[in-house]
Amino acid sequence: MHFNQVPLRFLITRHFNYQTDYCIELNSTTSNMLTNLLARAGQLIFGAVVLGLSITAVKWQMYGAAPAVSGYNAFVGAFGMLAALIGTAVIWIDAVPDLIMAIVDGLASVLFLAGGIVSLYCRPQNRQRTC
Secondary structure, three states: OOHHHOOOOOOOEEEEOOOOOEEEEOOHHHHHHHHHHHHHHHHHHHHHHHHHHHHHHHHOOOOOOOOHHHHHHHHHHHHHHHHHHHHHHHHHOOOOOHHHHHHHHHHHHHHHHHHHHHHHHOOOOOOOOOO
């Protein structure tokens, strides 16, 4: 059976090598899929952390309305999680073009970067700056 004909449940294929015992090899499609899954899992975890911290910051707000930065960061965390779930689905569904996924990933990256910059800028220093 050739690498391209291996069903999805056989991610690791075994081949007999006459000089040594068995060697386990991953084909390029499998290693790309595993790398993509690990990256999407990291993106999902970081999105959940941003969302959770932002919601906690909104809950801790005692006087007045919560800052807009907290709401924006909650949106960014939710969008990051959505992008991770879409990216995970795209691994097995070929109907979504690669360009669409690149746009979603680029947008998520820009939103995360903007959220980090705004959060750093709007940090209260001597209670003078509010955003």
